[in-house]
Amino acid sequence: MSPSPTWRLAILSVGTFVLGIDGFVLPGLLPEISSDLSVSVAAAGQLTTAFGIAYAVGSPITATLTGRMDRRVVICTGMVVFLLGMVLQAAGPTYGVVMTGQIVAALGAAAFQANAFAVAGVLAPPDRRSRAFGMIAAGVSLAAVLGLPFGLLIGQLWGWRGTLWTIAALAAVTAVMAGLFVPSVTLPATTMRDRLAVLVNPRILALLTVSALVLTPQYLLGSYASAVVGVSSPGNATAILIALSVYGTGVFVGNRLVSLFADRFASLAVIVTGLGVVALCSGLLAVVQHWFLPTLAALFILGTVGLSLVVPQQNRVFVAGGDVAVIALSLNGAMNHIGAAIGAGIGGVVLANAGPLWLAPTAAVLALGVIAVAMITAPDSLGNKPTNATPGRSRDVRAW
Numbered sequence: 001m002s003p004s005p006t007w008r009l010a011i012l013s014v015g016t017f018v019l020g021i022d023g024f025v026l027p028g029l030l031p032e033i034s035s036d037l038s039v040s041v042a043a044a045g046q047l048t049t050a051f052g053i054a055y056a057v058g059s060p061i062t063a064t065l066t067g068r069m070d071r072r073v074v075i076c077t078g079m080v081v082f083l084l085g086m087v088l089q090a091a092g093p094t095y096g097v098v099m100t101g102q103i104v105a106a107l108g109a110a111a112f113q114a115n116a117f118a119v120a121g122v123l124a125p126p127d128r129r130s131r132a133f134g135m136i137a138a139g140v141s142l143a144a145v146l147g148l149p150f151g152l153l154i155g156q157l158w159g160w161r162g163t164l165w166t167i168a169a170l171a172a173v174t175a176v177m178a179g180l181f182v183p184s185v186t187l188p189a190t191t192m193r194d195r196l197a198v199l200v201n202p203r204i205l206a207l208l209t210v211s212a213l214v215l216t217p218q219y220l221l222g223s224y225a226s227a228v229v230g231v232s233s234p235g236n237a238t239a240i241l242i243a244l245s246v247y248g249t250g251v252f253v254g255n256r257l258v259s260l261f262a263d264r265f266a267s268l269a270v271i272v273t274g275l276g277v278v279a280l281c282s283g284l285l286a287v288v289q290h291w292f293l294p295t296l297a298a299l300f301i302l303g304t305v306g307l308s309l310v311v312p313q314q315n316r317v318f319v320a321g322g323d324v325a326v327i328a329l330s331l332n333g334a335m336n337h338i339g340a341a342i343g344a345g346i347g348g349v350v351l352a353n354a355g356p357l358w359l360a361p362t363a364a365v366l367a368l369g370v371i372a373v374a375m376i377t378a379p380d381s382l383g384n385k386p387t388n389a390t391p392g393r394s395r396d397v398r399a400w
Contacts, residue, residue: 009120012120012139014177022086030224032160037095047099049341056335058107072178078112082105086167090161114329133314154166207320207332208328209373214309216342216346216366219339224359226240246303247300251304275309283360289357310336314329
């Protein structure tokens with residue numbers, strides 16, 4: 001008996017869980033990484049920036065080179081490449097080697113994650129597409145809840161390298177599971193010219209711009225959450241563990257909720273509302289950052305709202321893409337990582353030059369700016385409900 005579609009989505013979700021552990025554990029390990037590699041905390045945080053840039057550049061190239069291949073093969077190969085990148089990081093003796101490992105891991109993650117979402121988007125019924133995206137993305141949010149404290153505990157026992165070796169082991173198991181249970185799927189092959197031609201479409205270009213920006217406030221704060229918590233609890237590793245676990249729990253809760261909202265309401269309405277909450281909560285965090293418990297509350301709310309905005313934005317891009325929806329979705333994943341890199345990069349500059357107290361105010365201003373960009377690029381879409389269109393069919397894309 002072949003696995004059910006839900007089970008197959010669950011396997012892909014396990015893969016995004018493994019990929020997500022790397023991203024969510026890193027902020028809590030920055031002090032140890034910076035000390036071991038003899039670099040500043042801000043420089044260690046730029047490992048996230050390198051991952052995002054490598055993912056963004058590698059995603060369209062990898063997708064083009066593997067366009068005619070079975071998606072199962074690409075997904076398994078991507079996880080193996082991610083595994084090699086994690087081994088390189090865990091064994092890397094210098095900052096440069098660890099940075100190289102991040103880049104290799106990003107290329108593998110791009111191959112796995114972009115294809116996981118593309119397969120789900122094509123196979124899922126239109127009225128359940130956001131839920132299918134949400135199920136795969138749930139792996140990332142679950143990584144924030146379970147992987148983060150687990151990884152930090154391993155880090156306290158075996159060091160930050162022990163955490164990365166554990167992630168490598170999980171990646172090996174996931175590659176085997178994907179090979180056994182992910183279905184054989186062939187998607188329409190496209191050339192690099194086809195992919196770049198999507199960027200000429202003004203509507204899709206506008207949406208991809210929003211995709212690049214929607215995560216910047218969250219990664220500006222999330223990449224340096226340990227520094228934010230350090231204001232109220234300097235040098236307290238337990239406080240950092242608790243705070244990042246609370247933040248991760250918020251990410252998990254938000255991912256489950258937004259998948260339901262995005263199928264019921266216009267995706268732009270969900271995004272604008274969520275960014276408004278991010279701006280307000282970041283502003284409040286700037287005020288309460290000297291007290292630990294209010295900081296925890298703010299981080300929970302930010303986790304609930306911020307990263308969950310990926311799902312409705314994916315839905316907008318998928319529907320607006322029409323016959324090139326799979327291409328647009330692949331580019332959307334790349335733009336998400338560009339946004340993550342931009343957010344982490346801005347956060348590093350702010351931390352190095354102004355200190356941790358200015359991270360939250362900067363995130364609040366940035367969130368307001370992203371709202372303005374989202375409204376300008378789709379000013380008439382806020383009140384419209386989404387259509388249940390699928391690639392290859394005509395559709396009304398105003399709701400997106």
